[in-house]
Amino acid sequence: MATQEVTIKCGSCKVPVEGPANPQDNDRFACPRCGRNDTLENIMSEAQESAMDQVESHIDSMLTGMARSSKMMSYKSGARHQKQRRFIVEMKM
Numbered sequence: 001m002a003t004q005e006v007t008i009k010c011g012s013c014k015v016p017v018e019g020p021a022n023p024q025d026n027d028r029f030a031c032p033r034c035g036r037n038d039t040l041e042n043i044m045s046e047a048q049e050s051a052m053d054q055v056e057s058h059i060d061s062m063l064t065g066m067a068r069s070s071k072m073m074s075y076k077s078g079a080r081h082q083k084q085r086r087f088i089v090e091m092k093m
């Protein structure tokens with residue numbers, strides 16, 4: 001499986017967080033703009049939640065689009081308001 005390069009960004013500044021090369025779970029990463037920081041472990045779990053938000057809203061908009069062009073299907077958008085995350089990951093979909 002190809003490894004996918006992901007960039008983790010500060011949730012409010014939208015700039016990539018900075019940390020050591022070859023980081024361990026307990027190494028700290030910080031936003032170069034606002035100084036918000038946490039351990040890689042915490043940042044990753046927060047970023048994963050942001051990824052799930054994005055997948056969910058992507059699927060939601062896909063289903064909404066399908067339902068719109070189909071008489072057979074109806075779909076009520078269930079997108080919830082996305083939570084503000086401290087750290088986010090940007091995914092290409």
Ligand SMILES: [Zn+2]
Binds near residue numbers: 012014034
């Ligand atoms: Zn920041």
